[in-house]
Amino acid sequence: xxxxxxxxxxxxxxxxxxxxxxxxxxxxxxxxxxFWYKQPPSGELVFLIRRNSFDEQxxxxxxxxxxFQKSTSSFNFTITASQxxxxxxxxxxxxxxxxxxxxxxxxxxxxxxxSS
Amino acid sequence: xxxxxxxxxxLITVTGKKLTVTCSQNMNHEYMSWYxxxxxxxxxxxxxxxxVEVTDKxxxxxxxxxxxxxxxxxxxxxxxxxxxQTSLYFCASLRTGLLNTEAFFGQGTRLTVx
Numbered sequence: 001x002x003x004x005x006x007x008x009x010x011x012x013x014x015x016x017x018x019x020x021x022x023x024x025x026x027x028x029x030x031x032x033x034x035f036w037y038k039q040p041p042s043g044e045l046v047f048l049i050r051r052n053s054f055d056e057q058x059x060x061x062x063x064x065x066x067x068f069q070k071s072t073s074s075f076n077f078t079i080t081a082s083q084x085x086x087x088x089x090x091x092x093x094x095x096x097x098x099x100x101x102x103x104x105x106x107x108x109x110x111x112x113x114x115s116s
Numbered sequence: 117x118x119x120x121x122x123x124x125x126x127l128i129t130v131t132g133k134k135l136t137v138t139c140s141q142n143m144n145h146e147y148m149s150w151y152x153x154x155x156x157x158x159x160x161x162x163x164x165x166x167x168v169e170v171t172d173k174x175x176x177x178x179x180x181x182x183x184x185x186x187x188x189x190x191x192x193x194x195x196x197x198x199x200x201q202t203s204l205y206f207c208a209s210l211r212t213g214l215l216n217t218e219a220f221f222g223q224g225t226r227l228t229v230x
Contacts (some may be wrong), residue, residue: 009156033217045206045221052217091158095210095217098212104149104219108158 002027004094006107013082014115021077021110023092027052032096034068034075039089039109048090051075082114118143122207122222129197129229137192137225139207145220147210148190149174150182152203153224159206165190197229 003026013019025034036048049059051068059066063080079086092107120141131134149164151174152178161174165184179201181193190209194201207222 006158035219037221043224043226045224047218050218093219095219103164104147104208105161106151106159108156108223 002029002094002096002103002105003079004092004105004107006090006110007093008110009108010111010113012098012113012115015083017114018078018079019082019112021079021092021112023075023077023107025075025092027094027096029096035093035095036066036075036077037093039091039095041088045091048077048086053089054090076077082112084114084116087112087114096110118205118220120209120220120222122205122225125223126226127228129227131146131198131229132196135197135227136225137194137205137207139190139192139221139222140188141190142188143209143211143220144187145209145211147189147212148184149208149210150180150183150192150193151206151208152176153200153206154203162192162205167180197227198230201227202229203227 005024024111032053034051038046065078089109089111091109096102117148121137146167151159156169160176163182165171205225208219211218
């Protein structure tokens with residue numbers, strides 16, 4: 001079975017604080033993909049990053065960074081020096097392909113509130 | 117431009133009145149899927165399709181139907197909507213590949229059933 005767990009339901013921080021959003025996944029597949037999406041108050045889903053299971057390099061994009069660790073089945077997302085515009089719901093997702101086909105499943109999301 | 121188009125964006129309807137939410141993608145993807153999003157529950161999969169004429173139930177299929185007569189379209193049908201189907205719905209198509217698997221989402225349909 002495949003599963004994505006985002007244990008943090010809500011996080012509140014003050015501007016300029018760093019914040020890490022946790023994501024733990026479960027899959028038996030050896031080839032899989034992990035994603036992070038941002039959902040601002042307007043409702044659309046905005047793609048942030050994709051990581052392949054065979055590429056454990058961490059990635060940094062501006063104030064965003066991602067830490068992928070296969071040993072702990074985690075794909076955590078850190079926002080450095082948070083801003084009010086970072087307030088959103090963030091979803092972690094898992095996609096895997098196997099003999100049964102393709103699946104794309106999501107965690108329940110973490111609501112991040114950044115106050116000024 | 118590569119995109120997934122959902123219509124309508126907003127819909128208010130009454131209990132029992134059949135409705136269809138359309139979804140179309142222009143990327144020739146084989147895999148398409150419908151999700152509903154409810155507070156505290158994340159995105160839950162309703163139905164998915166791996167190719168034309170191939171559909172399968174997701175986690176919450178009750179009260180919904182889908183069809184996949186052609187690759188680009190994957191409509192979601194509510195034969196007799198009920199208030200518990202009030203939700204935000206997303207259609208997605210998935211590009212699958214060893215190095216470039218990626219999901220593309222429609223803008224969402226906010227459905228209210230009264």
